Amino acid sequence: xxxxxxxxxxxxxxxxxxxxxxxxxxxxxxxxxxxxxxxxxxxxxxxxxxxxxxxxxxxxxxxxxxxxxxxxxxxxxxxxxxxxxxxxxxxxxxxxxxxxxxxxxxxxxxxxxxxxxxxxxxxxxxxxxxxxxxxxxxxxxxxxxxxxxxxxxxxxxxxxxxxxxxxxxxxxxxxxxxxxxxxxxxxxxxxxxxxxxxxxxxxxxxxxxxxxxxxxxxxxxxxxxxxxxxxxxxxxxxxxxxxxxxxxxxxxxxxxxxxxxxxxxxxxxxxxxxxxxxxxxxxxxxxxxxxxxxxxxxxxxxxxxxxxxxxxxxxxxxxxxxxxxxxxxxxxxxxxxxxxxx
Ligand code: FA5
Numbered sequence: 001x002x003x004x005x006x007x008x009x010x011x012x013x014x015x016x017x018x019x020x021x022x023x024x025x026x027x028x029x030x031x032x033x034x035x036x037x038x039x040x041x042x043x044x045x046x047x048x049x050x051x052x053x054x055x056x057x058x059x060x061x062x063x064x065x066x067x068x069x070x071x072x073x074x075x076x077x078x079x080x081x082x083x084x085x086x087x088x089x090x091x092x093x094x095x096x097x098x099x100x101x102x103x104x105x106x107x108x109x110x111x112x113x114x115x116x117x118x119x120x121x122x123x124x125x126x127x128x129x130x131x132x133x134x135x136x137x138x139x140x141x142x143x144x145x146x147x148x149x150x151x152x153x154x155x156x157x158x159x160x161x162x163x164x165x166x167x168x169x170x171x172x173x174x175x176x177x178x179x180x181x182x183x184x185x186x187x188x189x190x191x192x193x194x195x196x197x198x199x200x201x202x203x204x205x206x207x208x209x210x211x212x213x214x215x216x217x218x219x220x221x222x223x224x225x226x227x228x229x230x231x232x233x234x235x236x237x238x239x240x241x242x243x244x245x246x247x248x249x250x251x252x253x254x255x256x257x258x259x260x261x262x263x264x265x266x267x268x269x270x271x272x273x274x275x276x277x278x279x280x281x282x283x284x285x286x287x288x289x290x291x292x293x294x295x296x297x298x299x300x301x302x303x304x305x306x307x308x309x310x311x312x313x314x315x316x317x318x319x320x321x322x323x324x325x326x327x328x329x330x331x332x333x334x335x336x337x338x339x340x341x342x
Pocket of ligand 1: 028078172205206207249281283284311312313
């Protein structure tokens with residue numbers, strides 16, 4: 001048995017010399033110290049040794065086991081340290097390399113100006129309401145005095161989903177809704193997306209934004225409308241901005257107005273943005289038609305009101321000297337990066 005112990009020792013020494021990784025070390029542990037390993041076999045065989053030899057042999061087997069365990073533990077420690085060192089070397093950070101640039105997101109220019117407009121109007125006493133982008137023909141047209149087949153419907157080419165449901169063509173679809181749910185005095189704005197099935201040009205798109213304003217109370221007058229709009233434009237642009245009001249027809253207001261502002265791009269001398277007129281149409285407005293007030297359950301004998309629908313993209317274009325509305329939806333990072341970060 002003693003010879004067998006020595007043979008196992010030699011075999012282990014040989015294996016140990018060739019152990020260079022923790023994976024091999026693990027297999028050596030199993031091979032020599034595992035339940036089916038030679039040390040266990042020697043232990044079992046001890047029973048057969050004579051009573052006289054047993055203590056000596058037992059000690060030899062135990063010494064071999066302890067020495068194998070000690071050698072493997074020691075080697076394990078140095079292998080782990082070496083492997084960790086190698087890993088660290090492979091992962092070494094070169095502090096002289098340039099850092100990774102993080103790109104900061106920013107607001108879309110339309111959203112930036114939209115927020116500015118909303119803040120100005122809140123400070124002027126309006127509260128914010130929301131209307132649906134997908135709406136019925138009733139709220140987008142009929143309740144606003146556009147009867148079916150009325151030629152005025154051609155003013156706003158419409159994306160119909162079916163006979164009754166459409167993508168709203170203007171934020172005026174909020175008007176009857178607020179009249180149905182609130183009692184005068186009503187002073188609300190409603191920002192949102194609008195859709196029109198029309199040719200895309202540098203000034204017009206199938207998709208754009210408006211901010212509707214509705215003010216209904218006793219004795220609201222036409223001069224309130226013009227004064228509020230002019231005050232708003234001066235706050236958004238600058239004190240002396242020139243605002244021009246023209247008569248215009250919308251079935252839901254009487255009288256109706258088109259609102260132009262002086263083209264800031266060419267300072268009035270004429271450019272493609274203002275179609276060489278020096279002015280840009282930015283809103284439709286007017287005194288709410290008595291029929292529309294009635295449709296909303298408000299007595300036109302007692303109350304009057306004004307409404308407007310501001311086109312946001314055109315205001316952003318004027319503010320920033322942007323000559324083509326299509327830039328807002330092209331997602332060209334070179335364009336978007338020119339606007340200040342949030
Ligand atoms: C309207 O949409 C009316 N609802 C406005 C209104 C509200 C009138 C309340 C009276 C009372 P109009 O179609 O003119 O009106 O559009 C208003 C503004 O939206 C325009 O002056 C323009 O700035 C913008 N706009 C209209 N169509 C487009 C388009 N296709 N692309 C970009 N902006 C547009």
